[in-house]
Amino acid sequence: MSTDRPRGPGQRAGLTRQAVLDHALDYVDRRGLSALTMRALGAELGVEAMTLYHYVPTKDALLDGMLERSFTLATPALSADADASSWQQGLREFAHGLRQGLLRHPGILPLATSRPAVTPETLDRVEVYLRMLTHAGFDLGRALHMINTLVLLVVGHVAAETQVTRQAEAGGAEWLSALDPARYPLMVEAAATGRGTDDAERFAFAVDCLITGFAHSAS
Structure with a gap:
């Protein structure tokens, strides 16, 4: 006997909340946040x-x-009893994961800079990180500052990365080739060798x- 729950009026087979959100992210990446409406997204999904x-x-x-x-x-997703001794690696993975996620969906950046992430699923994730940090000995306020500082770094860095990429694709980096090597020898060398220019490395x-710095602040 089938255990499938009956669909409510207006629901469509195969459509889920996650699928709606994933399509919305893809839509914004292609067309921009200002183009997103419920009608436009529905048309994308055929509903x-x-x-x-x-x-x-x-x-x-x-x-x-x-x-x-x-x-x-x-x-x-850390476990509720995440090892407090590995908090540095936990924050490192958090920051790098968030950067990769925003680079996959750069269209979400205007939301990330202007709208708090306050759904229960998001807050559950933050709560676990706060628990890990407070168990590691950080004051709750300091722990929250640490997470918010990392998020601001990630969002700002990704915003700069995507802007530079767009400018480069539009030929906006021509000033580099015009640098006078006698006046700016180190900058010319960096541009020629790529030293100090890798986004992921930076x-x-x-x-x-x-x-x-976080670790030193706890001592």
Whole structure:
């Protein structure tokens, strides 16, 4: 006997909240956040806009869910009793995972810089990180500062990365080739060799510096 629950009025077979959020992320990457409407997203999924309200009750819920989906897919899910002694590696994986997630869906960046991530699924994830840090000996306020500082670093770095990439694709880096090597020998050498220009390397360096500073602040 089938155990499938009957679908409610307006629901569509195979459509889930996660599928709606994933399609919304893809849509925003292709067309931009300003183009996202319930009607436009419904057309992408082949359903009426009203059908989407069975999965996300409002446009705000859709936006919150997109942030949640991006955040929870990208950041490692720690167990509730995560080892406090590995907090540095935990934060490092958190930062690198979030960067990769935002690079996969850069269209979400305007939301990440202007809207708090406050769904229960997102807050559950943050709660575990806070528990890990407080068990490691950090004051609760300091622990929250640590997480927020990392998030700001990630969002700002990804925003800069994507902007530089767009400028380079549009030929906006021509000024590098015009540098006078007699006046700027070190900058010309860096541009020619690529030293100090790798985004992932710079990001890892910044994260390591922050985490080292966090560790010293606890002593």
